[in-house]
Amino acid sequence: MDLDFDRQHIWHPYSSLIDPPPVYPVARAEGVRLFLEDGRGLIDGMSSWWCALHGYNVPELNRAAQEQMEKMSHVMFGGLTHEPAIELSKKLVEITPAPLQRVFLADSGSVSVEVSIKMALQYWQSQGHPEKNRLLALRNGYHGDTFGAMATCDPVTGMHNLFASHLTQHLFAPAPKPKFDEPCTDEDMAELRQLMEQNREQLAAVILEPIVQGAGGMRFYSPQYLKRVRELCDEYDLLLIADEIATGFGRSGKLFACEHAGISPDILTLGKALTGGTMTMAATLCTDRVAGGICRGEAGVFMHGPTFMGNPLACAVSNASIELLLSGPWQDRVARIEKQLRDELSPLNDADGVADVRALGAIGVVEMKQPVNMMQVQEALIDRGVWLRPFGRLVYAMPPYVMDEADLRQLTGAVVDVLGKL
Ligand SMILES: *Cc1c(COP(=O)(O)O)cnc(C)c1O
Secondary structure, eight states: OOHHHHHHHOOOTTOOSSSOOOOOOEEEEEBTEEEETTSOEEEESSHHHHTOTTOBSOHHHHHHHHHHHHHOSOOOSSSOOOHHHHHHHHHHHHHSOTTEEEEEEESSHHHHHHHHHHHHHHHHHHTTOTTOOEEEEETTOOOOSSHHHHTTSOTTTSSHHHHGGGSOOOEEEOOOOSBTTSOOOHHHHHHHHHHHHHHTTTEEEEEEOSSEEOTTTOEEBOHHHHHHHHHHHHHTTOEEEEEOTTTTTTTTSSSSGGGGTTOOOSEEEEOGGGGTTSSOOEEEEEEHHHHHHHHTSSSOSOOOOOTTTTOHHHHHHHHHHHHHHHHTTHHHHHHHHHHHHHHHHGGGGGSTTEEEEEEETTEEEEEESSOOOHHHHHHHHHHTTEEOOOBTTEEEEOOOTTOOHHHHHHHHHHHHHHHHTO
């Protein structure tokens, strides 16, 4: 591979073209392994950023893509419809919390977040409340890289500083304090409640990642907190947007993380694992109330419609991925991975540089006291046959659900070995 060309011409995520970090050439991927050009196989602990639930080169997904490709890879969704989109929307309505009945198929996670924000604003506009146009988000939250989504990311650890003058100024409540297995007190909700109370006239919706704050810190918080946010949204008549782009499809141990709290949002965003990691696809679901409100408004229609909306190929693969997931023992697999991650990473609790070790569902996190040298840690892990991508103080794994015990043991062993020596 022409890595020189890559270095000089191609942006990678959050990278420099003046001082580019090393990138490793992948030739193919199979099962839970990425194969580098030089033949080395790496156990993938990232699921390609939460996506590849079933691992790689999955026959069921390949077949779905091939069969659909021979019928049509894409047709416009304006004025036309097709079986893969109908089937996918039926599935999504069926498996998500009951009040979510209306489906908008989008082409990436960030776009589905933009769509969710637009839905919330258009809903209030059509209710005669155009002044309700701000969102209440959580510190440590992450919702994507486009401008609307970016404005809801953590204002300090996110990208606000650089673009502050171009971003809508939303409101931010502190990150949820009670941990996953802790109860939630009135005091834990006080600041959020106060922000709602003081800004109820301008607030359209709360946006949050349910239970797991992902890219903003890999934090797991109390289902009781989520339940209380739902109650407060009802009390102050705000919509609740749940961003399950990372948590959806079983990652947190429930099919959707909202189920931990037994709540339903008014608007739900899905992405990442929707196609099982084969290609890009996302969806925004909403309730009848939101959809009806929007469509009875002045505009009469929902104002959004990307070119690749409802792409048939992506819908067909999503259908195959959801079927494959639901027809297998995913709960058992995820529960086993959770236990193994917790057990095998726990020795790091005694290591000097480690602040916390935690696991929930198929997510294992080692939080260090100091930021880690990503390149150095990455390289040491690669030497041990493992692919992870640490960021900041976090070294974390979210393996494909199909990873067997031995591969996961090699992965956790490598992490313990490398971090224990830091
Ligand atoms: C990844 C992610 C997004 C953005 O999705 P993209 O497909 O990268 O645009 C939004 N919200 C959450 C919670 C995410 O993890």
